[in-house]
Amino acid sequence: MEIAVVRSESCDPDVAExxxxxxxxxxxxxxxxxxxxxxxxxxxxIYRDRPQMLMEILTPRLVSLVQTNI
Structure with a gap:
């Protein structure tokens, strides 16, 4: 299983660590x-502030899931 976390740079420092x-x-x-x-x-x-960057991060992961399950 892979877990992908996408966070903002304003994330609480303790949580980020x-x-x-x-x-x-x-x-x-x-x-x-x-x-x-x-x-x-x-x-x-993030999806509202930087939607293009979010898609750049998530798209390769989603494509790999589809290709793995074909």
């Missing part, structure tokens, strides 16, 4: 994979 720790590679493959992307110049509503 915890997310980055989750994204660090682990030796135990059963823990899954977490990626964290930071969208600059965005606030709480």
């Amino acid at each position: 915890r997310l980055e720790n989750l994204a660090e590679p682990k030796s135990d493959e059963s823990t899954g994979k977490v990626s964290v992307d930071v969208v600059p110049n965005s606030g709480h509503w």
Whole structure:
């Protein structure tokens, strides 16, 4: 399973640090994979503030899901 987190740069520093720790590679493959992307110049509503950048982050992941399930 892969978990993709997209966050704004205005994210609470403690939360940002915890997310980055989750994204660090682990030796135990059963823990899954977490990626964290930071969208600059965005606030709480990334989809409204930076829709193009959000699509640039999500599109490759969505395409890979479709290709994997064909």
